[in-house]
Amino acid sequence: MVFQSVKTLFSKVANAIVLCVFFASPGVSKTTVSDARLGTHPGLTRLVLDVDQIVPYKIFTLSAPYRVVVDFPALKWSVAKKDRRRGAGVVSSYRYGLFQAGISRLVIDVKEPVAIARHKFLPINSLGKHRFLIDLKIITKQAYRASKKSFQSPGWVKPIDPTVVRRGAPPSAEIPKPKPRQTRNRMRVIMLDPGHGGPDPGAIGVGGLREKVVTMRAAKEVRRLLKSTGRYRVFLTRNKDTYVPLRRRYQLAEKVRAELFISIHADSHKNRRIRGASVYTLSEKSSDREAAALAARENRSDVIAGVDLSRQSDTVASILIGLRQRQTMNESAIFGEVLIDELARDIRVLRNTHRFAGFAVLKSPDTPSVLMELGYLSSVGDERMFRTKGFYKKLAKSIYRSVERYFQRKTALNRS
Numbered sequence: 001m002v003f004q005s006v007k008t009l010f011s012k013v014a015n016a017i018v019l020c021v022f023f024a025s026p027g028v029s030k031t032t033v034s035d036a037r038l039g040t041h042p043g044l045t046r047l048v049l050d051v052d053q054i055v056p057y058k059i060f061t062l063s064a065p066y067r068v069v070v071d072f073p074a075l076k077w078s079v080a081k082k083d084r085r086r087g088a089g090v091v092s093s094y095r096y097g098l099f100q101a102g103i104s105r106l107v108i109d110v111k112e113p114v115a116i117a118r119h120k121f122l123p124i125n126s127l128g129k130h131r132f133l134i135d136l137k138i139i140t141k142q143a144y145r146a147s148k149k150s151f152q153s154p155g156w157v158k159p160i161d162p163t164v165v166r167r168g169a170p171p172s173a174e175i176p177k178p179k180p181r182q183t184r185n186r187m188r189v190i191m192l193d194p195g196h197g198g199p200d201p202g203a204i205g206v207g208g209l210r211e212k213v214v215t216m217r218a219a220k221e222v223r224r225l226l227k228s229t230g231r232y233r234v235f236l237t238r239n240k241d242t243y244v245p246l247r248r249r250y251q252l253a254e255k256v257r258a259e260l261f262i263s264i265h266a267d268s269h270k271n272r273r274i275r276g277a278s279v280y281t282l283s284e285k286s287s288d289r290e291a292a293a294l295a296a297r298e299n300r301s302d303v304i305a306g307v308d309l310s311r312q313s314d315t316v317a318s319i320l321i322g323l324r325q326r327q328t329m330n331e332s333a334i335f336g337e338v339l340i341d342e343l344a345r346d347i348r349v350l351r352n353t354h355r356f357a358g359f360a361v362l363k364s365p366d367t368p369s370v371l372m373e374l375g376y377l378s379s380v381g382d383e384r385m386f387r388t389k390g391f392y393k394k395l396a397k398s399i400y401r402s403v404e405r406y407f408q409r410k411t412a413l414n415r416s
């Protein structure tokens with residue numbers, strides 16, 4: 001019933017126009033969202049977006065935890081009041097961003113299971129705006145299990161994600177084919193992983209700086225320095241403010257046959273005086289409770305970005321480690337030690353800083369992988385430091401030296 005009322009908005013001709021405008025030619029001007037607001041009505045929580053055009057969309061609900069996700073073609077979000085992202089009614093919070101090339105995602109966290117009671121674009125109002133509204137109604141767990149969990153408007157076509165890793169598929173344009181490993185003075189391949197992105201901002205600093213911005217700035221500076229030596233081929237798991245699921249991040253490293261995977265993050269702590277960088281590698285058992293809690297926080301990234309994990313139990317449940325992975329883990333630990341050693345020469349590091357836990361993003365069986373936290377966004381001092389160019393320069397230099405040392409050791413071992 002509800003779904004059909006949406007259908008009437010789209011004639012076949014309109015569908016064709018929508019399709020060609022939003023998917024075939026991504027260069028055209030984007031639809032703009034100028035406001036987002038929550039309202040409560042008897043028995044309902046309503047989210048309204050003001051938009052300048054009607055676009056196709058897809059809505060689905062997820063459980064564990066309960067979320068509602070709305071995908072649109074790439075939108076421009078220019079919602080002035082960012083602090084409106086607080087909850088109301090059954091909604092505890094919501095966020096948005098580029099989920100992958102061509103898809104803007106809105107993720108709504110809900111406190112209880114909900115049904116989508118209504119979703120539609122309303123015709124132009126007196127201010128010349130279209131409005132997209134979605135009504136959420138609390139239902140019981142049993143009713144949730146039996147409910148319809150996905151709706152899409154007639155024009156919705158999912159664009160192809162260029163970063164999806166398929167077995168045997170030819171490398172996409174974004175991921176160039178690696179050169180063979182045999183050559184003597186071959187270039188070493190490194191995958192840098194700027195954490196978070198798109199609808200997942202990561203930690204948010206005391207002054208509002210977002211982790212996803214810090215991690216990208218760091219990755220780009222490290223890439224610039226490594227590439228300038230002419231000895232490294234450097235890839236990033238994401239080049240812009242978009243989300244890449246955790247599993248896909250290390251699959252991208254495997255695809256280019258990276259010999260090192262460095263995941264870059266910045267943490268947050270309730271004790272605002274804590275400062276300094278730290279380095280983590282994978283293990284089944286965490287070295288301490290803080291490391292376990294950190295891994296749990298970082299592993300929530302997929303949940304925050306609205307990824308359906310129901311068929312990926314290993315990223316949420318316990319991390320099981322295979323035989324091949326154990327060898328890689330030793331290499332990871334060796335690089336982790338070298339990395340801390342070099343970081344400590346240039347930037348502030350935590351004491352007892354190489355620690356272990358079950359990070360989903362470090363699960364590659366083939367690529368030695370480390371995760372580094374550059375510092376704490378909860379610290380005024382660290383956040384200020386993250387806003388300076390000098391920090392990224394120092395960071396890049398120390399990572400560069402650690403990479404050099406690591407590969408020198410490898411080369412020496414291979415010769416003996």
Ligand SMILES: [Zn+2]
Nearest residue numbers: 195202265266
């Ligand atoms: Zn993070």
